[in-house]
Amino acid sequence: MSETAPAPTSNKGPRPQDIDDAARRHQVRRLARAGLPPWLHVEVARRMAERLSFIKLQPAHVLDAAPALGASAELLRQAYPKAEMLWHEADAALAARAAAARAPGWWQKLRGAGGRRVDALPARPEVELLWSNMDLHASADLPDVLARWQDSLAVGGFIMFSCLGPDSFVELRPLYARAGWGRPAPDWWDMHDVGDLVLRAGFTDPVMDQERVRLTWRDAESLLADLRALGGNLAPTRFAGLRGRAWRAALVRELESLRGTDGRLALTLELVFGHAVKSAPRLSVAAETHVSLDAMRQTLRKPRSTG
Numbered sequence: 001m002s003e004t005a006p007a008p009t010s011n012k013g014p015r016p017q018d019i020d021d022a023a024r025r026h027q028v029r030r031l032a033r034a035g036l037p038p039w040l041h042v043e044v045a046r047r048m049a050e051r052l053s054f055i056k057l058q059p060a061h062v063l064d065a066a067p068a069l070g071a072s073a074e075l076l077r078q079a080y081p082k083a084e085m086l087w088h089e090a091d092a093a094l095a096a097r098a099a100a101a102r103a104p105g106w107w108q109k110l111r112g113a114g115g116r117r118v119d120a121l122p123a124r125p126e127v128e129l130l131w132s133n134m135d136l137h138a139s140a141d142l143p144d145v146l147a148r149w150q151d152s153l154a155v156g157g158f159i160m161f162s163c164l165g166p167d168s169f170v171e172l173r174p175l176y177a178r179a180g181w182g183r184p185a186p187d188w189w190d191m192h193d194v195g196d197l198v199l200r201a202g203f204t205d206p207v208m209d210q211e212r213v214r215l216t217w218r219d220a221e222s223l224l225a226d227l228r229a230l231g232g233n234l235a236p237t238r239f240a241g242l243r244g245r246a247w248r249a250a251l252v253r254e255l256e257s258l259r260g261t262d263g264r265l266a267l268t269l270e271l272v273f274g275h276a277v278k279s280a281p282r283l284s285v286a287a288e289t290h291v292s293l294d295a296m297r298q299t300l301r302k303p304r305s306t307g
Helices: 021-032 039-054 073-079 092-101 106-111 142-152 172-179 191-200 220-230 245-258 293-300
Strands: 061-064 084-087 127-133 153-164 204-217 265-277
Touching: 021 092, 039 073, 039 127, 039 153, 039 220, 039 265, 061 073, 073 084, 127 142, 142 153, 142 191, 172 245, 191 204, 191 265, 204 220, 220 245, 220 265, 245 265
Parallel strands: 061 084, 061 127, 127 153
Antiparallel strands: 153 265, 204 265
16 A cells, blocks of 8 residues: 555546556556465455356356456366366466466366466357456456457356445545545446446346445554555555655554444445346348358357356
């Protein structure tokens, strides 16, 4: 939470989820060196995997679009033991971490447990499940990401994803405002906005859900250590400069205002979950209709229900 940034021009970015990409790259490099995935990502992956039991489709190809920090590889293998596992990381540091974590021994090689890397999206051949755990809130161009997902998915396949919602760390906003420290987090897309973007990307039957989780800590140092394990503040309107010891001491004092009646410091997390299907494209009928060969092939494939 001490990265540099351009001087803020307002209290909000020019659009929802305005991310400082330089800060994002800095945090990615730091998280890629961590020994374990973020603690929150592990828990959210478990909650996502529980939802797979409601889906009938058994995908033959599963693509994990955020494996390095998503903590989902083993859960996906358990859910779909017969599927081919693939993975993709756009960032070089995260790709190196994912490759190292998936490097199998001789027994895992026999089982194909390491998975196959997809260098770039859209994936070819297409997959029946594209999975992304706790990654979209760090994306500066969500419509572009969803478009690449759509192109990576076979007709009848589905996406599942999770990310932070805009009410995460909401208790920090008045604290930062009082101190003149800018925003403590980006203006993330809310659940309804994400659902609209999923539809615009060409998916059908989107199902969006959210959970609010209240986390508590015994002291400010524990709270700050856990937040640092999640990453850092990617808001372009955060404080423009390096933080010093005096600022950290002031932050620790301000965090005492979060202490509840139980004597513990508390913060809220909003978790957003999404699921959507890729249906066959609809062909318009006119006196003269031009249809690409790929579109015709997609239409002739029989859609499979996931519900």
